[in-house]
Amino acid sequence: MLYVQEVGHHVRLATHINFSDFVKSAGVEFYPLGGDPRVLAGYMARNKGLPVAKGELSIQREQLEAIMESILPACTEPDIKTGAPFRAQAIIANPPAYGQSHVAEALNVPLHILFTVPWTPTYEFPSPIAHLPQSPGNRLSYVIVDLLIWWIIRGHINDIRKRQLKLPPISYFSTYYGSIYHLPTTYMWSRHVLPKPKDWGPEVDVVGYCFLNLGYKYQPQEELVDWIKKGPRPIYVGFGSMLLDDSRRTTDIILEALKHTGQRGILDRGWGDLGISSDFPDDIFLLENCPHDWLFPQCSAVVHHGGGGTTAAGLKAGCPTTIVPFFGDQFFWGDRIHEKGLGPEPIPVNQLTVEALSNAIRFMLDPEVKCRATEIAQLMENEDGVAAAVDAFHRHLPDELPVPPASVVENHHHPNIIQWFFVQIGTICCQVCS
Template sequence: MAYYNQSIPKLKIAMLVVGTRGDVQPFLAVAKRLQEYGHNVRLATHSHFRGFVKSAGVEFYPLGGDPRVFIGYLSRNKGLIPSAPGEICVLHKQAKAIVDSLLPACTEPNIVTGEPFMAQAIIANPAAYGHALAEALGVPLHILFTIPWTPTYAFPHPLARVPQSAGYWLSYIFVDLLIWWGVRGFINDLRKNKLHLAPIATYFDTYHVSISHLPTSYMWSSHILPKPNDWGPLVDVVGYCFLNLGSKYEPPQEFVRWMEKGDKPIYIGFGSMLLEDSKKVAAIILEALRITGQRGIIDRGWGDLGSTHTDMPEDVLLLSDCPHDWLFPQCSAIVHHGGAGTTATGLKAGCPMTIVPYFGDQFLWGERIYQKGLGPAPIPISQLTVQSLSEAITFMLQPQVKNRAMELAELIQREDGVGAAVEAFHRHLPTELPMQKPSSHKDETPNPVQWLFSRIGKLCCLICSP
């Protein structure tokens, strides 16, 4: 069993998760393990995932916001920066809905049983903005995430793909400020009107530099992306956190018969990504499979890929809602969007892979897969063609690529990311619980970098204020 200090009390823990299923699923795995230690865990996320969370035996509480709307925004704008004035309103509506639901998620009774709940600790991803809640309630906050968010000189922020290494560290500050300027009004309204805290004049006056001052656990394997040397002792790279849904999955008999008809297929799916022209993408996939002589599984996903094709070949199967940890070991290779969860499951299954990134961290994982020799260079969705996909499939089917994938899979299978995440949470808890609420008086003198960005933040707030 993972490290556990017997003096740690059984806590009521609010887990706040904003994002897609790929964000929610590893949190759910950690939530289940925390429950094994006797903690009372509530996972608060979008209503879209209510059934998913409850089916795992974890208390669900709804957060505002719709992950489909947010993914649509990111897909259209290829990242956070809006491409048109109307897009700003989309983000503002989503941000307000999320922020307005944070306090109830940490303090309201169980929505099914009515049992009282008051968070004694918060675990959140950065997009959930658990800072203000932790400050108001006087409870510890632990950041848990699948994407690098702590500033480093080793690589750029995934949402700001800076080409020059000199800008890597600053890219994290840029993204942090960009997000803060978009949500600061909602956060300050929450602080003043519901949490009875002073509003934040500038982000760095209160939260310093990004999340560097908070205990943070990153859920990926160090065999794929080692912890940078400039991340301090508050940061852990714990390993992938698997929920292991496949152990209880019973596939339909029609699916089993199709799998038994021939060689292992190529899996192709883009998860929660939305497609501008799903018919065109499906046609590219079908032609590439025909040219390479491969059987294929097309996962419909949120983009409804392949659903418009009525003349699907017999050696291609349309699929939806199948656990990847059951499916991927039965595939020869996989082609996907590069989401952290899909990448992790494919690596554990020993699958060579081609990543077709849309935005954000998908490019990072695509580059890491290429650098490790586990697949070809990533193919951005805008550059996906019959030729590029055919060449990628041919690359993945090389025996040496499969051998490298299997060697890495053995290393990942030995890791216990869920246990390491729970251990890190316990290790970073303060020695005294409950914590004293922080004084409003600040003795710290900001370092020059903090001072500079504090001034920039104040200037931008003045410019952006109505």
């Protein structure tokens, strides 16, 4: 988004309040979306990414509703602090926003999908969200996932269309109307990791990974620098925004595996409180909030949850990788890493044991695995995902960008109470954490 802004666009980035400071630090205008990413992450981890747990459907629905309610104000409301007017003339969104296509329809503006996870149906592999084995039904799995989500959100989508967007409702019995299949779509991963499927058309681009390059201005703490210099390159272990059922048990497994393999380790606390209340030997370092593009080149290998950004950072650094997936596309990227010989088979978090992790570490330390990881990193150096993504966005834009119709903008006065509630909760949580 920063690059899009640098080429002359006025950009507003709408996301959860938890990321407000991060967005603003990049010089981009921020607007809060509803929903709490910690609640979403916990739900997704418990249910492996699929909304099928009957007792928890209300949690997922409430979060999705809060997000969907906040998309129109994110595109039309003045800046929250300065009052400066804002009217979106184009929308860039990811598929899980769900309300994005309906808002774009109401505003009559172009919509471009930008994402790190395959969402366009293909015969070459199944939907990463479904986590199914290869089969003749690969393409069908995408439709099934879409329909399953549509069945959950259809009522609220129609409520938003009638009440907020002044659009006619969609028949419950129609094919899911909110799919992205017909929209220009840009995927941010390297073709050297996952080539563009042959059955994806010209409306779909695979541009390469997009990096913020935060490491060049990062000033690490002296204690960390001194610790890294005292011994061989460590192994990084961290699960980012994933929540752990038992942080202490998971920490103990990691420490034992590192001990069994004779490796030094950096533990990233993350949202799961990895390493909390543990006494560490000298060859373990507990870390918080360190840019991966600075840290990973200091490591011999990495162990993480398999998020798209973390996977990209590890590959860019030439690090053999073990993925411990919690849900959704994390399993998919774990399989891709293993297929490329860049790491062992993924270890689902509920199957993480000292033996499994020890074997994974030994696999990553094989010189041939390191050689393959280095080769992938060198190939990725020739890709500029950010520039290619901006080019793809511009290529699909109409010659003239429309102005949102006044009727929709004027009829929208204040964010929905659900959005307001989540914004307030998020603000309080951020203040407490900081």
